[in-house]
Amino acid sequence: MTDINIPDVPPSLHDEEVRQGIELLFFAYRDFTAEPDAILARHSFGRAHHRVVHFVGRRPQMTVGELLGILRITKQSLNRVLGQLVRQGFIVQHRGAQDRRQRLLELTEKGRDLERQLSAPQRARVAAAYRKAGAGAVEGFRKVLLNVIASPDDRHRFDRGRGGRRSHD
């Protein structure tokens, strides 16, 4: 956006670099979701189930409201997949201690198993990419993606030392 946008004038080199970044995100995301999608299909689950299992695994005792805020979907959409995961024993809910309206979410052992299966190909893919690219590149990758994230609150999820405290850490 440092360029003035005049139609029928060649895009600048800068524009080409930015458009390649956009395309990189498309291809990387496409491939990064393909393997878990295949595993999910065997359970008759979809990508939405993966997202729920991922975030509940990362942040045990998360409330339904927090999950809605992260996923940015409606509660009706969430409740379909969350309900399936609860009924099939992947997630348990229990009332909040201070606020008894809240339903705190947690993976069961079966849920942790599923999470490990789903994340295994993603972890392998990202770990291999990190290894090939090197530590400096990883730092750049983090910096750029953090700045692509719109909300400061969401960026703060990645502040140093604030990793996903898994229940058995």
Add this chain to the structure above:
Amino acid sequence: MTDINIPDVPPSLHDEEVRQGIELLFFAYRDFTAEPDAILARHSFGRAHHRVVHFVGRRPQMTVGELLGILRITKQSLNRVLGQLVRQGFIVQHRGAQDRRQRLLELTEKGRDLERQLSAPQRARVAAAYRKAGAGAVEGFRKVLLNVIASPDDRHRFDRGRGGRRSHD
């Protein structure tokens, strides 16, 4: 994947770093698609239309088969959105010169308008992220994402000098 996966043992620091990378991709992709999605909704279009307009804009004279290979969806899925874009005058098709079975795809002026509108928020977001992160970080971002992409053919789309030759460059 340099770690041995023993259940009920704390994930390593390495694992935490990789899991943060996975999560960064989720949040960045979520925010990176939100603004174009809102514009698409005003046209009664969805994200699939955006992908088609993006790639046809980047690679004019692309064939239907090439587009299918990039999007990794079925021709039936593609034909629904492609048909809408053609009937509404965003894309024109014409027979290939050498192979007359092919339908070469190209944006109309109306299509280029739509492409610019849809990509504007994404270009602004990525350009701002690049600016804030710095040139070295951008190089790292590219390196990591290239290695996340599974197919060498798709990675080669980003070889130096092989930018998307827009028709009016």
Add this chain to the structure above:
DNA sequence: TATTTATGTCAGTCATGTTGACATATTTCG
């Protein structure tokens, strides 16, 4: 006590992915 909040649920719609079957035009192979 009245209101707001956190959550759940019913019902209907839409976009976009899938599979499977079949059609047509064109190119390529034996």
Add this chain to the structure above:
DNA sequence: CGAAATATGTCAACATGACTGACATAAATA
């Protein structure tokens, strides 16, 4: 040349996961 393979299009049925809108309940808060 004729048969097979290829590029594309189309019909139909179905699943997933978004959406809106309306309404319900329990618990916290003003």
